[in-house]
Amino acid sequence: MGGDGRRIRIAVDCMGGDQAPTEIVHGALTACRDESLRILLVGVPEALAPLVPPDALRAGRVEVVPSGGPIPEGAPPLATLRATPNASMAVTMRQVAQGRAEAAVSAGSTGPTLLAAVREIGMLKGVRRACVGRQILGLHPETFLVDLGPTMDVEPRHLLEFAVIGATYMRVFCGISEPSVALLSNGREAGKGNRVVKETADLLRRSGLRFVGSIEGHHLMSGAANVVVCDGFVGNVTLKTVEGLGRELAAWLRREVRGELPPQRIEDLAVWLVETTNQIDLHGSLPLLGIRGNVVMAHGASDRRAILAAIGQAARAVQSEFVEKLRVALDQTRQHLSRPVETR
Amino acid sequence: MGGDGRRIRIAVDCMGGDQAPTEIVHGALTACRDESLRILLVGVPEALAPLVPPDALRAGRVEVVPSGGPIPEGAPPLATLRATPNASMAVTMRQVAQGRAEAAVSAGSTGPTLLAAVREIGMLKGVRRACVGRQILGLHPETFLVDLGPTMDVEPRHLLEFAVIGATYMRVFCGISEPSVALLSNGREAGKGNRVVKETADLLRRSGLRFVGSIEGHHLMSGAANVVVCDGFVGNVTLKTVEGLGRELAAWLRREVRGELPPQRIEDLAVWLVETTNQIDLHGSLPLLGIRGNVVMAHGASDRRAILAAIGQAARAVQSEFVEKLRVALDQTRQHLSRPVETR
Secondary structure, eight states, X not given: OOSSTTOEXXXXXXXXXXTTTHHHHHHHHHHXXXXXXXXXXXXXXXXXXXXXXXXXXXXXXXXXXXXXXXXOTTSOHHHHHHHOTTOHHHHHHHHHHTTXXXXXXXXXXXXXXXXXXXXXXXXXXXXXXXXXXXXXXXXOTTOEEEOOXXXXXXXXXXXXXXXXXXXXXXXXXXXXXXXXXXXXXXXXXXXXXXXXXXXXXXXXXXXXXXXXXXXXXXXXXXXXXXXXXXXXXXXXHHHHHHHHHHHHHHHXXXXXXXXXXXXXXXHHHHHHHHHHHOHHHHHOEEEEESBSSEEEEEOTTOOHHHHXXXXXXXXXXXXXXXXXXXXXXXXXXXXXXXXXXXXX | OOSSTTOEEEEEESSOSTTTTHHHHHHHHHHTTSTTEEEEEEXXXXXXXXGSOHHHHHTTSEEEEEOOOOOOTTSOHHXXXXXXXXXXXXXXXXXXXXXXXXXXXXXSOHHHHHHHHHHHTOBOTTOOSOEEEEOOOTTOTTOEEEOOSSOOSOOHHHHHHHXXXXXXXXXXXXXXXXXXXXXXXXXXXXXXXXXXXXXXXHHHHXXXXXXXXXXXXXXXXXXXXXXXXXXXXXXXXXXXXXHHHHHHHHHHHHHHTBTTBOHHHHHHHHHHHHHHHOHHHHHOEEEEESBSSEEEEEOTTOXXXXXXXXXXXXXXXXXXXXXXXXXXXXXXXXXXHHSOOOOO
16 A cells, blocks of 8 residues: 555545535544544645644645645536646546555546546456446345446446446455345346346356346345346436435325324434435445546535545445455456357 | 227236136126126137126126137247237237227236237337336326336337327326426436437427426436336336335334334334335236227236226226327327427
8 A cells, every 4th residue: 555654545535515625624634533544635725724734734644635626516527627637536536546545535526526537547457337336225235236327328248347346345345255146127037128138147147256137126125136237327216216215205104103103213213214215325425436446426415424434435445455356356257258158 | 989889898818817717707797797898708718608607698798709828928929929819818909909899908918918919909100119107106196107118128219109108198097187297317407317318308308298307216206297208127127116115114114113003003004105115016907008909907916806907997098088199199299399490
């Protein structure tokens, strides 16, 4: 991890997100109380100066890396990144690209974050599209859904990459030694699925992963596989359907049992219902996967607590050597697929 | 409606479904107590004879239309229909095609039912793919999701047709005079969505329908539009995710509040939760839309009660002249789209 003793260096985009820079900087300052971390605060120096106490700088736990401002919400990502190469998000990613940090955290919009990461850090060999995954139902933390957003229009090779990425994630972060992998589809039988799903099944069977076939939406909800693979469009609709249904049912429960249970008990049940179905809002950060470095996207609305959690997630990714393990897994899959197809 | 006075004639496939022929025939016999109906029992005469009382035949409320057996579960639909042109399902559809019935009901598998309907009855002019839609959340009966299954790989023109079909359905069956139409997507902003969704938005804007743009999964769950359009793959995953999550949460609720509420009250809450999220299991039948005639697919597990309900649904489709109204709506949409594009 080089450079600064054994400290993990994390670059934090202090200008991105609804509550930047104040809440971002506060979260980062809290994080760097952990002596194993050193935080690079990336941002406009004049904006950060009043927020960063001199003793934190003197103690060497944080440093300020000067940059421009944020990428404005809704601006066309590619054109904006080209026009403002020193935007805080780009400079944050550059710290990782140049080996000055082992991980990057940003609460900026997803599109620009993804693009900045790809442009500055690049993709892992064998990964053509970055992806985002998460356990989407608190009831089933053993089930990871990928992709949830960036990649809308996929080909089978992309879904195969998502499968390898998801399986590595569950191995590294959830300690599942040989995660089962399934394709999200409209039926379990062979012949079900759209074109891409059907073609991907053939690839997954030869991938060396523990592929258990196709599963349907209700199997996803009952935790039928450790990694469930779909394109970012389907994943995003599924994720948000679960979030929305959880909130609708929490509201129903509040109305329905009013007066039958103590108010605090009703509130606890409703909150649990929202939490189990709104895991991303709850955890507030998502790893951007497939990049040649650790990038964590914090929720746009992140407060200091959410930023602290995102930095913690980034640090765990570094400690567990996730990117290196993913590189190895991608190599192994390539080897499996290059073997001649068995004909029986 | 010709022929038989003012009676609505409905052809029922008595050989399809898990509980055929006994439960199917029983359901049909119950239905024909309604004097406005005449039921054509399609099936193997020897199998039906013991189930049909002679006085029902004498009274002219039912007749037996001889056919072969069912399409076996899992058989390749097209090859099987070609090889057995007198399969009960094909003969059932043929009654509609030949004007001997105004509607067809079958509890056979979806694939063969769809194919038999298309082959025997044909598509409405301007519809290239049949579809299936339904209100998927009992909490929001004002919101119809289409397609839920048959059509996996779509082009924009297919989604446009689904939109016209869904809007007509909500107009005719739910009395909503100008239903709002939305595309299911991963974001509301322009530029979100996969390729097909983005291209469909352009068509819908010029369609004359009340298009309100793209909505996300949580908007679908909160009833944000009357008709929500997606391909059959996304619709099916969404539907089954809702079904599965409802059942998971009902099980959670049973565990969680045991001892805190009376057992019957807990049971009622859990049953409500399952019912509001499992509308299709509950109603047990789905109209096959876009066909040049009324076809209702009953659930494969249908018992007599479910068949009775499916026949009722078929009768309402005939009475309301759904197919004719859809034909007019498709014409109007074509006219709208043939107007020159306004340039501003």
